[in-house]
Amino acid sequence: MVTPTSVRTVDLRSDTVTKPTESMRSAMAIAEVDDDVLGNDPTAMRLEKEMAEIAGKEAAMFVPSGTMANLISVLIHCDERGSEVILGDDSHIHIYENGGVSSLGGVHPRTVKNEEDGTMKIGSIEAAVRGPKGDLHHPVTKLICLENTQANRGGRCLPVEYIDKVGELAKKHGLKLHIDGARIFNASVALGVPVKRIVQAADSVSICLSKGIGAPVGSVIVGSKKFITKARWLRKTLGGGMRQIGVLCAAALVALNENVPKLGDDHKKAKILAEGLNRIERLRVNVAAVETNIIYVDIPEDPKFGAEDACKSLEDVGVLVLPQATFRIRIVLHHQISDVDVEYVLSCFEKMF
Numbered sequence: 001m002v003t004p005t006s007v008r009t010v011d012l013r014s015d016t017v018t019k020p021t022e023s024m025r026s027a028m029a030i031a032e033v034d035d036d037v038l039g040n041d042p043t044a045m046r047l048e049k050e051m052a053e054i055a056g057k058e059a060a061m062f063v064p065s066g067t068m069a070n071l072i073s074v075l076i077h078c079d080e081r082g083s084e085v086i087l088g089d090d091s092h093i094h095i096y097e098n099g100g101v102s103s104l105g106g107v108h109p110r111t112v113k114n115e116e117d118g119t120m121k122i123g124s125i126e127a128a129v130r131g132p133k134g135d136l137h138h139p140v141t142k143l144i145c146l147e148n149t150q151a152n153r154g155g156r157c158l159p160v161e162y163i164d165k166v167g168e169l170a171k172k173h174g175l176k177l178h179i180d181g182a183r184i185f186n187a188s189v190a191l192g193v194p195v196k197r198i199v200q201a202a203d204s205v206s207i208c209l210s211k212g213i214g215a216p217v218g219s220v221i222v223g224s225k226k227f228i229t230k231a232r233w234l235r236k237t238l239g240g241g242m243r244q245i246g247v248l249c250a251a252a253l254v255a256l257n258e259n260v261p262k263l264g265d266d267h268k269k270a271k272i273l274a275e276g277l278n279r280i281e282r283l284r285v286n287v288a289a290v291e292t293n294i295i296y297v298d299i300p301e302d303p304k305f306g307a308e309d310a311c312k313s314l315e316d317v318g319v320l321v322l323p324q325a326t327f328r329i330r331i332v333l334h335h336q337i338s339d340v341d342v343e344y345v346l347s348c349f350e351k352m353f
């Protein structure tokens with residue numbers, strides 16, 4: 001039992017907070033680089049080749065962020081004026097990307113409810129499809145976006161069978177399918193299914209390097225050669241064409257090699273912490289819903305002490321977490337959280353509640 005006598009810092013705000021490891025820094029220091037706008041950075045090419053193989057797609061491209069990866073993907077699929085994308089009402093693209101698909105791409109978002117398990121009902125997706133021969137009042141659906149794992153439903157994994165069904169629906173209506181796979185490696189480990197099988201039905205996937213696998217920067221888009229050729233051009237348009245990106249890609253190659261195998265431990269720690277928190281009488285955690293590295297903790301609905309207040313009090317004892325809702329706290333595990341950290345966090349919550 002670790003009591004919070006000596007304050008330590010345990011950063012559970014997100015899996016984006018990890019610091020590059022010594023092996024990443026060493027790889028960055030000696031990375032073989034070249035100008036990736038004028039030609040191809042050799043280390044970027046190595047990463048892109050490896051990511052395309054992992055995802056079972058023809059090609060891949062490094063981008064500075066998951067937000068840019070999603071934006072580029074949606075804009076390529078929805079390349080005609082009046083295009084519409086079907087996506088979750090609680091999806092990252094819809095909630096946390098500044099409405100970029102609309103403000104920068106003129107794409108109309110058509111939201112469908114995200115269910116508690118992260119899916120959107122297949123029937124609701126189909127009902128939302130608006131075709132080119134439809135009503136003159138309507139935009140034309142071009143794309144369906146899924147998110148796996150689904151962050152705002154607590155890192156829930158979309159089953160492969162479900163994704164295959166959405167892929168069949170997309171084909172039936174002549175639509176494309178994009179997967180926001182920011183945490184696709186977490187889904188792969190939790191489901192015990194290779195990434196390439198999970199995303200088999202997708203025309204494009206965005207994959208974060210900077211989340212659970214712990215690279216300092218970046219994401220990758222995977223898709224057909226033709227798609228990635230268009231993506232490379234649009235990345236430049238958006239200001240994402242970068243020069244010696246091998247420095248960043250070298251860290252990502254280390255992350256792939258060293259940290260994908262650690263994701264299972266993140267999930268185990270999340271489950272242990274979720275079970276411990278749920279044993280605290282005044283807290284509520286849906287432990288069964290903790291499938292990967294994200295935990296939602298519901299605290300008592302005290303108007304004088306909401307999630308913001310609780311997060312501030314936890315910060316005073318070195319536990320960094322973020323409010324997810326008025327009386328809900330989000331905790332995100334990652335490879336730089338130890339078992340002792342988990343015990344410390346639990347003891348802090350026990351003292352607070």
Ligand SMILES: Cc1ncc(COP(=O)(O)O)c(C=O)c1O
Nearest residue numbers: 065066067068092147151180182
């Ligand atoms: C599901 C999901 N998609 C996309 C992103 C965007 O990634 P980035 O922060 O690198 O823009 C995030 C979070 O960062 C995310 O959680």
Ligand SMILES: C[C@@H](O)[C@H](N)C(=O)O
Nearest residue numbers: 013014015016096151
């Ligand atoms: C908030 C969101 O942008 C980020 N991906 C996170 O989960 O921390």
